[in-house]
Amino acid sequence: MSRVDRKPMMAGNWKMHHTHLEAIQVVQKLSYRLQGEDYDQVEVVVCPAFTALRSVQTTLDSDRIPIALGAQNVHFEPKGAFTGEVSPTMLAKLNVQYVIVGHSERRELFGETDDLVAKKLRAVLGAGMRPIVCVGETDDEREAGETETKVSGQVRAAFHGLKGDDAAKCVVAYEPIWALGTGKTATAADANATCGLARATLREIVGSVADGVRVLYGGSVKPGNIAELMAEPEVDGGLVGGASLDPDDFARIVQYHRSR
Ligand code: PGA
Numbered sequence: 001m002s003r004v005d006r007k008p009m010m011a012g013n014w015k016m017h018h019t020h021l022e023a024i025q026v027v028q029k030l031s032y033r034l035q036g037e038d039y040d041q042v043e044v045v046v047c048p049a050f051t052a053l054r055s056v057q058t059t060l061d062s063d064r065i066p067i068a069l070g071a072q073n074v075h076f077e078p079k080g081a082f083t084g085e086v087s088p089t090m091l092a093k094l095n096v097q098y099v100i101v102g103h104s105e106r107r108e109l110f111g112e113t114d115d116l117v118a119k120k121l122r123a124v125l126g127a128g129m130r131p132i133v134c135v136g137e138t139d140d141e142r143e144a145g146e147t148e149t150k151v152s153g154q155v156r157a158a159f160h161g162l163k164g165d166d167a168a169k170c171v172v173a174y175e176p177i178w179a180l181g182t183g184k185t186a187t188a189a190d191a192n193a194t195c196g197l198a199r200a201t202l203r204e205i206v207g208s209v210a211d212g213v214r215v216l217y218g219g220s221v222k223p224g225n226i227a228e229l230m231a232e233p234e235v236d237g238g239l240v241g242g243a244s245l246d247p248d249d250f251a252r253i254v255q256y257h258r259s260r
Helices: 020-033 036-041 050-062 088-093 104-109 114-126 139-143 147-159 188-212 226-230 247-259
Strands: 009-013 043-047 068-071 098-101 130-135 171-174 214-218 237-240
Touching: 009 098, 009 171, 009 214, 009 247, 020 043, 020 050, 020 247, 036 043, 036 247, 043 098, 050 068, 088 114, 098 114, 114 130, 114 147, 130 147, 139 147, 147 188, 171 188, 188 214, 188 226, 226 237, 226 247, 237 247
Parallel strands: 009 043, 009 237, 043 068, 068 098, 098 130, 130 171, 171 214, 214 237
Antiparallel strands: none
């Protein structure tokens, strides 16, 4: 299966930005800028903070905007005494379709382990949603030539033992940690090589199903570099932080296809 069979995806990760009121405005502005052909070419996802999910969901529903709703994190249990956590069931009830799991900020700043990421991935699938599983190396690991070991290890740890039809519902995001919010981007060739490595590792676990799984690149994606990244055969889209906060910039990223 080639890129032609994998619909490109642009997912905006708003992180801890935008109140629910700001989030409504951003999603409305984004929808004014995007047209039918954009949604035909690209699957568009926004991942607001938990406090904005309900407002964004009602905006998308009432205005019939074909943007998918994503969450940035989740707990792996369906309910229980876990103060401050949000369950997969709660997200699924809000029509959340995608959940980012194992973002490097969760791993590095909040101590999420490979084991926890694997549990969350399964919990998201169990609730009928699709995980966007993040992997990527630090600057030190890159300097030490450990990118491949780190990325393939994280893919193995997350997907080990997963059945093919479950893996088919997943999205992988390769996000080199040194490129997040820094303005530094991996070269298109490096992004392609490591996205390809993530897919090859997945193929070892689930076979040819891996060829249908989208692998996104994340790390300072902007309107000015997305076309070059998307020209690479293994890069199926972007997980976009900073540039997704602005509806004009995010719309231009989604519209990369217009310049082809
Ligand atoms: P960035 O963030 O686009 O601001 O680098 C991407 C991410 O962390 O998902």
